[in-house]
Amino acid sequence: MVLERIQKENDIQNIAKDELPVLAQEIREFLVEKISRTGGHLASNLGVVELTIAMHLCFHLPEDKMIWDVGHQSYTHKILTGRQEGFDELRKYGGMSGFPKRNESKCDAFNTGHSSTSISAGLGYVEARDIRGEDYYVISVIGDGALTGGMAFEALNNASNLKTNFIIVLNDNQMSISQNVGGMSWYLDEIRTADAYTNLKKSLEKAIRKIPSGGDQIMNHLRKTKSSIKQLFVPGMFFEDMGITYLGPVDGHNIKELVRAFHEAKKVQGPVLLHVLTKKGKGYLPAEEEPSRFHGTEPFDIRTGKPLKKKEKDTYTDVFAKVMYEMGAKEPSLVALTAAMEDGTGLAPFHRKYKERFFDVGIAEGHAVTFAAGLAAGGLKPVFAVYSSFLQRGFDQIIHDVALQNLPVVFAVDRGGLVGSDGETHQGIFDLSYLSMIPNMTVMSPKNKWEFADMIRFAIGFTKGPVAIRYPRGTAYDGYREFRPAIEYGKSEAVFEEEDIALISVGHMFETAAKVREKLKEAGLNASLINARFVKPLDEERIAKLAEDHRLLVTIEENVESGGFGERVLEFANRMALDVRILNITLPDDYIEHGSVDMLRKEVMLDEESILKKVLTVYAGMQHEIAMKKGDQ
Numbered sequence: 071m072v073l074e075r076i077q078k079e080n081d082i083q084n085i086a087k088d089e090l091p092v093l094a095q096e097i098r099e100f101l102v103e104k105i106s107r108t109g110g111h112l113a114s115n116l117g118v119v120e121l122t123i124a125m126h127l128c129f130h131l132p133e134d135k136m137i138w139d140v141g142h143q144s145y146t147h148k149i150l151t152g153r154q155e156g157f158d159e160l161r162k163y164g165g166m167s168g169f170p171k172r173n174e175s176k177c178d179a180f181n182t183g184h185s186s187t188s189i190s191a192g193l194g195y196v197e198a199r200d201i202r203g204e205d206y207y208v209i210s211v212i213g214d215g216a217l218t219g220g221m222a223f224e225a226l227n228n229a230s231n232l233k234t235n236f237i238i239v240l241n242d243n244q245m246s247i248s249q250n251v252g253g254m255s256w257y258l259d260e261i262r263t264a265d266a267y268t269n270l271k272k273s274l275e276k277a278i279r280k281i282p283s284g285g286d287q288i289m290n291h292l293r294k295t296k297s298s299i300k301q302l303f304v305p306g307m308f309f310e311d312m313g314i315t316y317l318g319p320v321d322g323h324n325i326k327e328l329v330r331a332f333h334e335a336k337k338v339q340g341p342v343l344l345h346v347l348t349k350k351g352k353g354y355l356p357a358e359e360e361p362s363r364f365h366g367t368e369p370f371d372i373r374t375g376k377p378l379k380k381k382e383k384d385t386y387t388d389v390f391a392k393v394m395y396e397m398g399a400k401e402p403s404l405v406a407l408t409a410a411m412e413d414g415t416g417l418a419p420f421h422r423k424y425k426e427r428f429f430d431v432g433i434a435e436g437h438a439v440t441f442a443a444g445l446a447a448g449g450l451k452p453v454f455a456v457y458s459s460f461l462q463r464g465f466d467q468i469i470h471d472v473a474l475q476n477l478p479v480v481f482a483v484d485r486g487g488l489v490g491s492d493g494e495t496h497q498g499i500f501d502l503s504y505l506s507m508i509p510n511m512t513v514m515s516p517k518n519k520w521e522f523a524d525m526i527r528f529a530i531g532f533t534k535g536p537v538a539i540r541y542p543r544g545t546a547y548d549g550y551r552e553f554r555p556a557i558e559y560g561k562s563e564a565v566f567e568e569e570d571i572a573l574i575s576v577g578h579m580f581e582t583a584a585k586v587r588e589k590l591k592e593a594g595l596n597a598s599l600i601n602a603r604f605v606k607p608l609d610e611e612r613i614a615k616l617a618e619d620h621r622l623l624v625t626i627e628e629n630v631e632s633g634g635f636g637e638r639v640l641e642f643a644n645r646m647a648l649d650v651r652i653l654n655i656t657l658p659d660d661y662i663e664h665g666s667v668d669m670l671r672k673e674v675m676l677d678e679e680s681i682l683k684k685v686l687t688v689y690a691g692m693q694h695e696i697a698m699k700k701g702d703q
């Protein structure tokens with residue numbers, strides 16, 4: 071095995087040229103075998119095997135800096151830097167991350183996870199290198215999908231007057247997670263199909279040069295002219311006109327051609343964009359045929375490509391998909407938006423049925439928010455379905471463009487709370503804080519799948535301002551179906567009313583809270599169980615009433631403490647001088663790594679046992695205090 075000879079970074083330099091295709095094949099087999107067991111981002115990684123090999127041949131690590139946009143395609147880079155063993159525990163708790171991590175390897179120059187950051191970060195490295203008088207190469211690898219993100223263009227704009235080497239690799243496979251969209255994607259397609267006119271270009275060039283007097287001169291003039299005819303001779307004019315040298319397009323599965331192109335790129339004094347054409351899923355037929363499904367996959371059967379586990383129950387995303395589909399027929403002004411996450415957010419059925427009312431804006435969450443604001447101002451009812459952590463990108467737009475004008479945009483905030491194996495960049499643990507601090511914003515979260523459906527319908531019918539509904543990744547809880555009072559604005563739901571202790575849960579933490587209540591009962595304590603429903607506005611009437619009948623209020627949410635639901639309850643209690651003890655159960659003020667959600671909940675003490683223990687400890691402490699006071703009297 072050639073792969074066995076790769077134990078650490080730069081070992082690839084000792085592999086003979088004619089062994090490189092074998093190495094590529096072995097890496098592909100390794101990836102398919104490992105990811106079929108652990109799950110992970112397969113298709114994007116299969117597409118960049120040769121590209122990564124070529125980069126590792128042409129640059130020296132860790133001195134040179136490779137920055138992987140999103141970072142989901144960095145698996146071959148991990149293999150070539152001696153991390154093969156990590157793949158058995160890929161994306162598992164305590165195991166290797168699925169993204170580049172500076173604390174995992176000195177060869178990972180920059181942490182990524184969210185899209186379109188690589189050119190900005192790379193440019194930062196370049197300027198740091200130059201100011202410090204250092205000497206190394208910086209290579210940012212960005213996909214055609216990630217290039218739809220505005221930040222990538224901001225960075226290109228900024229890089230254009232650079233006078234020293236900065237290599238940007240555009241890995242163009244015509245795919246984001248789904249088919250790539252938008253003007254830049256069409257433009258790249260044109261360059262891609264340049265083959266069609268490369269021949270025309272060659273024969274035209276030949277014909278012009280044959281003109282007896284001055285053919286060569288005409289040719290040179292044509293090359294220099296800024297007219298559209300120049301497109302025929304120089305692909306990538308968009309970049310060239312910005313001051314970025316364009317090289318390519320290059321076959322991204324031909325190591326020799328790639329190496330030659332990198333040698334050219336190294337010579338450029340300034341920013342240079344190397345356009346590389348690859349195939350997503352390359353070398354594993356099921357992934358080539360269904361690159362979207364194999365973008366990020368659960369464990370699967372290598373032979374058939376089918377998932378190992380059958381899905382038995384609806385996810386929250388499935389519920390969203392069904393209700394949107396149903397509401398599309400009832401509400402002609404309903405429009406749906408995604409930022410390149412059509413499948414992940416469940417908008418595909420809506421798209422198929424109501425084509426003209428569906429918008430995929432590319433990986434551009436900030437733009438999507440303002441675009442939604444414009445749609446709402448124009449009289450439509452926009453629903454922006456977006457992952458919680460990606461909506462962080464649109465924070466100012468939510469304030470400036472939506473909430474300040476009180477426009478009725480609905481935010482369907484998927485992947486709220488812990489998401490699991492994607493880890494710290496993708497955990498949706500800040501949303502309750504960053505959304506509920508915004509004036510005019512309404513923030514809801516459902517206890518189960520039935521309530522979720524009701525909330526979507528409620529939000530679509532709500533005309534007074536923006537509404538966010540926050541729900542988690544994975545199977546939708548289908549317990550407590552019979553507890554379904556109509557949604558009333560700003561009102562919580564009292565599921566069980568007792569005395570002494572009240573558990574107030576937010577959204578999907580209801581399931582855990584209900585179990586904790588059962589356990590408390592077994593311990594002889596009857597607790598009330600309240601489903602908050604609204605994080606904002608806070609049901610102050612309920613909190614005040616609970617404070618009268620209970621000695622301990624326990625808030626339970628899967629969100630960081632700061633700015634979360636619990637803090638809002640505390641602040642209210644303090645303001646009203648309520649005579650009640652409040653225990654906030656939240657996530658810590660920290661980033662939470664990858665692992666299964668169950669495992670992570672244990673780790674951060676948001677699981678049933680840990681919560682029960684905390685409640686019992688605090689309650690016992692309170693009893694003790696009372697006993698002490700009585701003793702004093």
Ligand SMILES: Cc1ncc(C[n+]2csc(CCOP(=O)(O)OP(=O)(O)O)c2C)c(N)n1
Nearest residue numbers: 114183184185213214215216245246247410
């Ligand atoms: C801000 C942000 N929005 C959405 C995503 C989800 N996402 C991850 S990869 C990806 C597609 C990237 O396409 P491309 O850059 O072309 O890489 P490919 O998978 O095709 O290699 C998307 C939308 C993300 N990581 N970050």
Ligand SMILES: CC(=O)[C@@H](O)[C@H](O)COP(=O)(O)O
Nearest residue numbers: 140142183366414485492543
């Ligand atoms: C890399 C990335 O950002 C996405 O591919 C993400 O991993 C998708 O997550 P889900 O599996 O939750 O859809």
Ligand SMILES: [Mg+2]
Nearest residue numbers: 213214215245
């Ligand atoms: Mg792509």
